[in-house]
Amino acid sequence: MSQAFLASTIVAAQVLLLLAMGFSIVRMMRGPRAQDRALALDTFYVNAMILLLTVGIRTGSPMYFEAALIIALLGFASTMAVSKFLMRGEVIE
Amino acid sequence: MELILAMAIGVLTASGVWLLLRPRTFQVIIGLTLVSYAVNLFIFSTGGLRTGADPVLREIAGNIAQYTDPLPQALVLTAIVIGFATTALFLVVLLTSRGLAGNDHVDGKDGTP
Amino acid sequence: MIARILPYPLLSTVLAVMWMVLNQSMAPGTILLGAVLGVVLARAYGVLQPPKARARNPWAALRLFARVVVDITRSNLAVARLILAGRREINSGFVSIPLVLTDRHGLAVLACIITSTPGTVWVSYDARGSVLLIHVLDLVNEDTWIETIQRRYESLLLEIFE
Amino acid sequence: MSPHLLVVPIVLPLLAAALQLLAGERRQRTVVVLGLASCLGLVATAIALLWHSEAEDAIAAVYRLGDWPARFGIVLVADRLSVLMLLLTSVVALAVLPAALGRWQQRGNYFQPLFQFLLMGLNGAFLTGDLFNLFVFFEVLLAASYGLALHGSGQRRVGAGLHYIAVNLAASMLFLLGVSLIFGVTGTLNMAALAQLVPGVPENTRALLHAGAAILGIAFLVKTAMWPLGFWLPRTYAASVPAVAAMFALMTKVGIYVLLRLGSLLFGGDAGISSYFGSDWLLWGGVATIVAGSIGMLGARDLGKLAGYNVLVSSGTLLGAVALHDPAVTAGALGYLVVSTLGIAALFLVAGLTAPEGDEEEDDALQLEPYEPPGSDGRTDELYAEEDESRVVIPAPVAMLALSFLLCSLLLAGLPPLSGFLAKFAMLAPMLGSPQRDGTLLLFALVIASGLCTVIAMCRAGIYVFWADQERRFPQARVTEVAAIALLLGLCLLLTGFARAPLEFLHETARQVHDARNYIGDVLPDAAEARP
Amino acid sequence: MQSAILWMPFAASALVFALRARGRNVAAWLMTCTALACLALTLSLYPAIVDGEVLRTSAAWVPSLGLDFSLRVDGFSWLFMLLVCGIGTLVGVYARYYMAPDDPLSRLFALLLAFMGAMLGIVMSGNVIQLVFFWELTSLLSFLLIGYWHNGASARDAARTALVVTSAGGFCLLAGVMMLGHIVGSYELDAILAAGAQVRAHPLYVPALVLVLLGAFTKSAQFPFHFWLPQAMSAPTPVSAYLHSATMVKAGVFLLVRFWPVLAGTDEWFWIVGGAGLATLVLGAYQAMFQHDLKAVLAYSTISHLGLITMLAGMGSTLGVVAAIFHIVNHATFKASLFMAAGAVDHEAGTRDLRELGGLRRFMPITATLALVAGAAMAGVPLLNGFLSKEMFFAQTLVTQRGPLPGLVPVLAVAASAFGVVYSLRFVRGVFFGPVPANLPRQPHEPRRWMRVPIGLLALACLLVGILPGRVIGPSLSAAAQSVLGMQTPEFSLSVWHGWNTPLQMSFVAFAFGLVLYGAMRSWFDRCRHAPLIGAVSARRIFERGLVLFGAELPARLERRLFPGRRLQVQLLLIVLAALVAGSLAASTAPFDNPAPRLDAIDPAFALLWMLGSACAIGAAAQAKFHRLAALILTGGAGLVSCVSFVWLSAPDLAATQLLVEVVTTILILLGLRWLPKRIQGLSPDPPLARLKRWRDAVIALVVGGGVAALAYAVMTHPADSISRFFLERSYTEGGGRNVVNVILVDFRGFDTMGEITVLAIVALTVFVLLRRFRPAAESISTLRLQRRNSLVDPAGSDLLTDQSGAGYLMIPGLIVQLMFPVILLFGIHLFLRGHDLPGGGFAAGITVSVALILMYMARGARWVEARLRVRPVRWIAIGLLLAAGTGLGALAFDQPFLTSHFQYAELPLLGRIPLATAVLFDLGVFCLVVGATTLMLIALAHQSLRRPRNTIVVGADGTLQVEDNG
Amino acid sequence: MNHLELLPPWAAVAVAVLALAGAALSFIGSLGLLRLGNFYQRVHAPTLATTMGTFLMVAASVTCFSVLHGRPVLHEILIGAFLTVTTPITLMLLVRAALYRDREEGSEVVPRSPRRQ
Ligand code: NA
Numbered sequence A: 001m002s003q004a005f006l007a008s009t010i011v012a013a014q015v016l017l018l019l020a021m022g023f024s025i026v027r028m029m030r031g032p033r034a035q036d037r038a039l040a041l042d043t044f045y046v047n048a049m050i051l052l053l054t055v056g057i058r059t060g061s062p063m064y065f066e067a068a069l070i071i072a073l074l075g076f077a078s079t080m081a082v083s084k085f086l087m088r089g090e091v092i093e
Numbered sequence B: 001m002e003l004i005l006a007m008a009i010g011v012l013t014a015s016g017v018w019l020l021l022r023p024r025t026f027q028v029i030i031g032l033t034l035v036s037y038a039v040n041l042f043i044f045s046t047g048g049l050r051t052g053a054d055p056v057l058r059e060i061a062g063n064i065a066q067y068t069d070p071l072p073q074a075l076v077l078t079a080i081v082i083g084f085a086t087t088a089l090f091l092v093v094l095l096t097s098r099g100l101a102g103n104d105h106v107d108g109k110d111g112t113p
Numbered sequence C: 001m002i003a004r005i006l007p008y009p010l011l012s013t014v015l016a017v018m019w020m021v022l023n024q025s026m027a028p029g030t031i032l033l034g035a036v037l038g039v040v041l042a043r044a045y046g047v048l049q050p051p052k053a054r055a056r057n058p059w060a061a062l063r064l065f066a067r068v069v070v071d072i073t074r075s076n077l078a079v080a081r082l083i084l085a086g087r088r089e090i091n092s093g094f095v096s097i098p099l100v101l102t103d104r105h106g107l108a109v110l111a112c113i114i115t116s117t118p119g120t121v122w123v124s125y126d127a128r129g130s131v132l133l134i135h136v137l138d139l140v141n142e143d144t145w146i147e148t149i150q151r152r153y154e155s156l157l158l159e160i161f162e
Numbered sequence D: 001m002s003p004h005l006l007v008v009p010i011v012l013p014l015l016a017a018a019l020q021l022l023a024g025e026r027r028q029r030t031v032v033v034l035g036l037a038s039c040l041g042l043v044a045t046a047i048a049l050l051w052h053s054e055a056e057d058a059i060a061a062v063y064r065l066g067d068w069p070a071r072f073g074i075v076l077v078a079d080r081l082s083v084l085m086l087l088l089t090s091v092v093a094l095a096v097l098p099a100a101l102g103r104w105q106q107r108g109n110y111f112q113p114l115f116q117f118l119l120m121g122l123n124g125a126f127l128t129g130d131l132f133n134l135f136v137f138f139e140v141l142l143a144a145s146y147g148l149a150l151h152g153s154g155q156r157r158v159g160a161g162l163h164y165i166a167v168n169l170a171a172s173m174l175f176l177l178g179v180s181l182i183f184g185v186t187g188t189l190n191m192a193a194l195a196q197l198v199p200g201v202p203e204n205t206r207a208l209l210h211a212g213a214a215i216l217g218i219a220f221l222v223k224t225a226m227w228p229l230g231f232w233l234p235r236t237y238a239a240s241v242p243a244v245a246a247m248f249a250l251m252t253k254v255g256i257y258v259l260l261r262l263g264s265l266l267f268g269g270d271a272g273i274s275s276y277f278g279s280d281w282l283l284w285g286g287v288a289t290i291v292a293g294s295i296g297m298l299g300a301r302d303l304g305k306l307a308g309y310n311v312l313v314s315s316g317t318l319l320g321a322v323a324l325h326d327p328a329v330t331a332g333a334l335g336y337l338v339v340s341t342l343g344i345a346a347l348f349l350v351a352g353l354t355a356p357e358g359d360e361e362e363d364d365a366l367q368l369e370p371y372e373p374p375g376s377d378g379r380t381d382e383l384y385a386e387e388d389e390s391r392v393v394i395p396a397p398v399a400m401l402a403l404s405f406l407l408c409s410l411l412l413a414g415l416p417p418l419s420g421f422l423a424k425f426a427m428l429a430p431m432l433g434s435p436q437r438d439g440t441l442l443l444f445a446l447v448i449a450s451g452l453c454t455v456i457a458m459c460r461a462g463i464y465v466f467w468a469d470q471e472r473r474f475p476q477a478r479v480t481e482v483a484a485i486a487l488l489l490g491l492c493l494l495l496t497g498f499a500r501a502p503l504e505f506l507h508e509t510a511r512q513v514h515d516a517r518n519y520i521g522d523v524l525p526d527a528a529e530a531r532p
Numbered sequence E: 001m002q003s004a005i006l007w008m009p010f011a012a013s014a015l016v017f018a019l020r021a022r023g024r025n026v027a028a029w030l031m032t033c034t035a036l037a038c039l040a041l042t043l044s045l046y047p048a049i050v051d052g053e054v055l056r057t058s059a060a061w062v063p064s065l066g067l068d069f070s071l072r073v074d075g076f077s078w079l080f081m082l083l084v085c086g087i088g089t090l091v092g093v094y095a096r097y098y099m100a101p102d103d104p105l106s107r108l109f110a111l112l113l114a115f116m117g118a119m120l121g122i123v124m125s126g127n128v129i130q131l132v133f134f135w136e137l138t139s140l141l142s143f144l145l146i147g148y149w150h151n152g153a154s155a156r157d158a159a160r161t162a163l164v165v166t167s168a169g170g171f172c173l174l175a176g177v178m179m180l181g182h183i184v185g186s187y188e189l190d191a192i193l194a195a196g197a198q199v200r201a202h203p204l205y206v207p208a209l210v211l212v213l214l215g216a217f218t219k220s221a222q223f224p225f226h227f228w229l230p231q232a233m234s235a236p237t238p239v240s241a242y243l244h245s246a247t248m249v250k251a252g253v254f255l256l257v258r259f260w261p262v263l264a265g266t267d268e269w270f271w272i273v274g275g276a277g278l279a280t281l282v283l284g285a286y287q288a289m290f291q292h293d294l295k296a297v298l299a300y301s302t303i304s305h306l307g308l309i310t311m312l313a314g315m316g317s318t319l320g321v322v323a324a325i326f327h328i329v330n331h332a333t334f335k336a337s338l339f340m341a342a343g344a345v346d347h348e349a350g351t352r353d354l355r356e357l358g359g360l361r362r363f364m365p366i367t368a369t370l371a372l373v374a375g376a377a378m379a380g381v382p383l384l385n386g387f388l389s390k391e392m393f394f395a396q397t398l399v400t401q402r403g404p405l406p407g408l409v410p411v412l413a414v415a416a417s418a419f420g421v422v423y424s425l426r427f428v429r430g431v432f433f434g435p436v437p438a439n440l441p442r443q444p445h446e447p448r449r450w451m452r453v454p455i456g457l458l459a460l461a462c463l464l465v466g467i468l469p470g471r472v473i474g475p476s477l478s479a480a481a482q483s484v485l486g487m488q489t490p491e492f493s494l495s496v497w498h499g500w501n502t503p504l505q506m507s508f509v510a511f512a513f514g515l516v517l518y519g520a521m522r523s524w525f526d527r528c529r530h531a532p533l534i535g536a537v538s539a540r541r542i543f544e545r546g547l548v549l550f551g552a553e554l555p556a557r558l559e560r561r562l563f564p565g566r567r568l569q570v571q572l573l574l575i576v577l578a579a580l581v582a583g584s585l586a587a588s589t590a591p592f593d594n595p596a597p598r599l600d601a602i603d604p605a606f607a608l609l610w611m612l613g614s615a616c617a618i619g620a621a622a623q624a625k626f627h628r629l630a631a632l633i634l635t636g637g638a639g640l641v642s643c644v645s646f647v648w649l650s651a652p653d654l655a656a657t658q659l660l661v662e663v664v665t666t667i668l669i670l671l672g673l674r675w676l677p678k679r680i681q682g683l684s685p686d687p688p689l690a691r692l693k694r695w696r697d698a699v700i701a702l703v704v705g706g707g708v709a710a711l712a713y714a715v716m717t718h719p720a721d722s723i724s725r726f727f728l729e730r731s732y733t734e735g736g737g738r739n740v741v742n743v744i745l746v747d748f749r750g751f752d753t754m755g756e757i758t759v760l761a762i763v764a765l766t767v768f769v770l771l772r773r774f775r776p777a778a779e780s781i782s783t784l785r786l787q788r789r790n791s792l793v794d795p796a797g798s799d800l801l802t803d804q805s806g807a808g809y810l811m812i813p814g815l816i817v818q819l820m821f822p823v824i825l826l827f828g829i830h831l832f833l834r835g836h837d838l839p840g841g842g843f844a845a846g847i848t849v850s851v852a853l854i855l856m857y858m859a860r861g862a863r864w865v866e867a868r869l870r871v872r873p874v875r876w877i878a879i880g881l882l883l884a885a886g887t888g889l890g891a892l893a894f895d896q897p898f899l900t901s902h903f904q905y906a907e908l909p910l911l912g913r914i915p916l917a918t919a920v921l922f923d924l925g926v927f928c929l930v931v932g933a934t935t936l937m938l939i940a941l942a943h944q945s946l947r948r949p950r951n952t953i954v955v956g957a958d959g960t961l962q963v964e965d966n967g
Numbered sequence F: 001m002n003h004l005e006l007l008p009p010w011a012a013v014a015v016a017v018l019a020l021a022g023a024a025l026s027f028i029g030s031l032g033l034l035r036l037g038n039f040y041q042r043v044h045a046p047t048l049a050t051t052m053g054t055f056l057m058v059a060a061s062v063t064c065f066s067v068l069h070g071r072p073v074l075h076e077i078l079i080g081a082f083l084t085v086t087t088p089i090t091l092m093l094l095v096r097a098a099l100y101r102d103r104e105e106g107s108e109v110v111p112r113s114p115r116r117q
């Protein structure tokens, strides 16, 4: 019973997270400024990472871990590059 | 699963192909990226879709029913690396071309939109 | 001697622990390898010639941590309520905060705390005027914010880093 | 023969390139010695393999990389066809590399390692017995060819290179799609195993197999530059540095090789319902390519493009010949492949030498910074600086070049006394006797007519360059450059007089190529090798 | 002996070429002596030939193709050999004295010798393919000989025309003889000659006939391919004397006669050969009358006589063949001497124009006499050889009368003969008789003796044959006829006097008519610029115009249509369409069944995930033109959705790798984005055509996407029995790793990985090389203003350029990144070490480490980092390659195949049992290479921004990247 | 889903609650991305996901796997730790970039320069 509850809750959590990702996509497309899009990408990444955690719970497999850790540890690199690009017109000076 | 992934592959391919046929170099590189996503998923899908069954052995040997098909995954990995390399190259070539031709049209001539 | 082999003991320790957590193992081999990596990578860090860091007073650090956890939790709920309420006009704005803290590591920790706390974000720090600029989502009173930052965080950070 | 000989053609250039990179651009002498040693080693290896393949009745050698069973790991297979292609590659490389040392190498950096990588890719593609590994080696050779095509930079090259890369990237996507479809249907990547499985593919997935093969085929046809998929070729080749273009003469042949290999293995006579799949299309594609190439040749305005269109005509001819699935025709076609490759390579070199030395202005004008050849500031440890002082210059370059050009033209048009005539004859004669398909006679006629177009176009170009343009100043030819041309053309001349053994070898080769069962038996020796 | 005759000229040719520095006399001697030796050898065969023997020698050439190098000398070919060698000798002597001192004689003689060899090759070939081989060789050599004086435009044009026409014919001939060989089953001449009936009955007979005839007609300048011959008179006169009298042009009629037993005897043969011959005979003679150039007269006369021979062969009667052979010989002798005489006149008087010449017999009486004899032979005067064969010809026209107008042929024959009388008279009288013109370019005198001797010898031959035909030529002619006709050989008599028969009467009519015509119209001939009626229609001009139009202009225009090489979109569209069409056609060759999708099996979350992914992809497609950054970000979104799917579908390695690649790619593209031009929406109006194209492409893209989706669905729902079980079973026990994907990458299919990292290395090098000479567009440099403006607006930004580690806006983020640096490295090492057992591996680790590096670059700037870290990417690449390949080669030491891995567990104190697999060493190579390649690309691109106009990045002596500040 | 059946009910409920709460917080954060009026307000939204959202989900995961494996499975904590350290960098730089661009355009809502305050 509680396991079934868990299973459906996880799916619900996933749907919530996916909706969250959807909001980010809306922001990505709508803008209006480039920084909004970059922020949306960052949010998208974070939500995706949390989604990976739920996938891990749902499948019982710990194999999601590397991907999630990569997002946590290195996902900021591309956003950092975007923001430097927006500010300086250059990523590396 | 299969239907969703197939449709996803279709959408990625369609978007990518449409961009491939555009006249601006940046559109082409984005198109190539999208198409390569689609192709990677395609290769991956040839092994059949499984959830919760990893290609990492728990015992010393496994059978295919218990694990996912590792071979397509290995192929996709190779394809990802090669795709990364060629995207980088194409990027630099399009930058160089833009520098030499003075515009970002794929044919190095401006005028057509 | 020890300082030459182990120029950044804290970093080395953190790295070694991280290694063990990553490998989910306390086996002697893991510990040994973690220790070696901790030392080697800390030296690699040294190559980048980082600014000097002196961290002490672990008790203050622990207090700071507790305080931050509480603040983050509270702010989470506050911001969530704000978003869900869907108020059109939210009074947000920039706040300048004069700081005494000058240690870079301390400032970095402060940046992480402020930015991680929902509702506030670190914008810039002017080293010449020692002025911190933050943006606050729900800005009721500027002075309360200056007060909060200085009292809740800066004082503890000064204890730890200076 | 040591079985490890099979891996040498791939690993040797790889090691040479790695060591060249390690040596750095400034140690030119070391770099050049490494490159030449690698080329010589490759020729020697190819000859050794050839020797062995002559002696044996079966496939020369099957090499199981990593010691895994052939069906599961990657195998290298050296049958007569592969060995032939290896030898051709290494000979062209041996001729072209010294020729490039003079002026062409200095137009950019890292020419030498890229050249070695190209050899590695080519050799790998010829040796591998695994479909996906073929993709990998295609990518290796393509990547190296991108680098070499862009060698020297400049607007013309980069513009052409951009198209070249875009087209090939698209083709690579198709390659992957095709391979994965075939893998999805058959569950294997080993070519021999595929050949074994194709006749028995279940009816409900045969459509997928065919679709995969067709998509794969398009990928190869792009690389073979079949009309209308080969617009990129003449421009790219013409824009390349001549030494590079000479190597590129081999590139379309890789596509032909693969079409021949896979066509005979997967869709040969034993393939049941799938027998001769797609060969009609191939035939008509070849016909279209010959026509288009001939028209291009007649309309071409410079020697580089002329040579490029020659490549197309040669591609079209070979496509048509491959489509016939007739061992006798294939034997002749292989001869034609060899001869036309040598001839086109020589033609590119000749074309490069006829361009006046100052013709690179557009290139120079495009530079922002005063570019200096690698290490030109430190002249002491450099080969070229020395060579330039003491370089041996051919006294009468015009006569030499004119003669070379003439010989190239004869070779490509299929006129005596060079072996182009024999090769075309060897390919065409059996066409009359082979089972008549629609278009065979048209192909026959077009191959002959394209020879005439070659005569017209080359004659016009030759007259213009060597007879009419009295003011033209030819650059001084270095000994290495002339020697390269002499080697390539001399081989063709030799092949006329001593055509017997080579043609017998080719007949054996063609017989072996079209015998899928033999290939399967040799690669998967344990016929009962159980599928898991 | 026969082969010696064939090889000697070629060897001598090579020798002349080799000794070209030794002077003219050596070359001339070599030529003359070689030809003489060949002649002597030929003559030594005389007894055997007269006995009717056929001399054969054969050597294996390419037996697998049915090609032997076989020589076959019979009476007919012997006669030809005699002509080729004999006239060759004379031409050699003549040319030595004819050519100007500054002409490169050795080239001429080398070519002439080679030509002689090729011509001998044609007539001596016992194999038809070999015959074509030499045939094409003569075309080629004639091209070079006609173009001998290539400084002149006319010589170049003439050479080209001759080559194009004759080699076109040669190609036809090749096709024709290949058909013959196919019909007969052999390329041996003997076999083909014996299979006449079989050939004529075969369905391929007509094509083969037409093709062979095209070859013969082009070579022998038959109408309508005759035009190249007059043009070829730009060649030096010795060349004309040789090629255009005795050898080259005779190859065509040689072929007609040679294949007569095989191909003749049908209506097709009669009408085509006879018709072409008749037309050529009449038109050639008619045109010859109106020429003013001596050599042009001779050229048209040659055409006419070749037409006569062709017509004889075409009539289908055996006596016609005998007459044809006879006239071949006769024409060769008198025409060669006439060419030489014309050359002598040109040489001494300085002009060849009939209207400027006259009365030369006073200055060069001997030459005049000889020319008179030869000219008379050409006109067909009795007691000279031309008369005899002409009589035989007239006789044949009377015998063979077919077609609607039976009397027409004899009448035309007589007319042509009369024209012959006219041009012969014009030639002889116009040059040697009449008043001496006042303004000759040179003071004429008798040519040197060795120029007269060859002419004299040939004139003597005309006389001897004309007076004593039976004695001089009878046996050889009969042997020749026998060899061609065999049993069918008719009785013929070679006597000067056959009685007052119709042919003789026809001759008289022709003479009378010719004399009257010449007498009446002499000055008119001189005034005509070209032949009335047909002279204005110049076949040559039509040909040249046609060649330009169809050989250059039209193709050039078509080429642009067929190869829109400058338009990438068209090319990509075609590739896409080709794949679409090929894929769908191929899929329709067998039943295609897709099972109906089960909607209940759809995971809502997964469906939602891909709705997002699709939105990203479509959004990226829509934004890529005007909002590049948005498109890039949306692409990243789609990529991330792929990664999530990989995790979802149990492919953790793929997810990790794709994520890392995603990060690096985004940074790369961002690094490059600044060099692209600004694009602002709505600046330029959208032309309707572009909109239409967009819609077309959208439709195509949708169809392609649908097709790929259908294929993907079909593949997924029809799983095949895969070889993967093998990997799962052996990964741990034999590969030493639990992560099967990684074991496949570094062991089972390590070879793929080696290739893949090589690609990466190549690309990195290429990127570096390209960027080394990169030149940004002028306006992208000015985007640096953004930085400058920022510096003005924001003082905190301004100090960034001077000290990035200090108080700049990156102070705090930079410090955090710096602190993360060892952490990321640690994570990289973690990925590497666990790769064999869990997701990770050398590639992922390598990318991780290079991301750490690039983060430092971003946070601190290139100069800051490079002042502290020595990055040597190229060396990393090299070491990586060496490690990977070296690990593979290590197996060879144990006599295992390349890349065979070895693993075992090592018992170490403290660490316990740890697995040691050589595959890990291989993976280390991958790691090094990836670090090097990724860093090289990123840094090379990053350095572009550092470059002010005069800066360059170079690889330093120690392999590090350095900014060279030149300014 | 048989691995979930191995969880005792208390753990199942705990995991479910934690996961749902985490997802909900992330959802609200991203909703903020849509609903908040300007960039400076929106920049606060993702922190919900990076702090509590991640923390709760990590807690759910740790609970789940620790109970399943019968030993503490703590490595997920690293995810939270790393995210806490790296997110500030992104947000700081993004705000900073926005500030530059707004100042450049002379926008009224942003402070001209920190020192003039
Ligand atoms: Na915050």
Ligand code: NA
Pocket (backbone or CB within 6 Å): D066, D067, D068, E734, E735, E747, E899, E900, E901, E902
């Ligand atoms: Na192994």
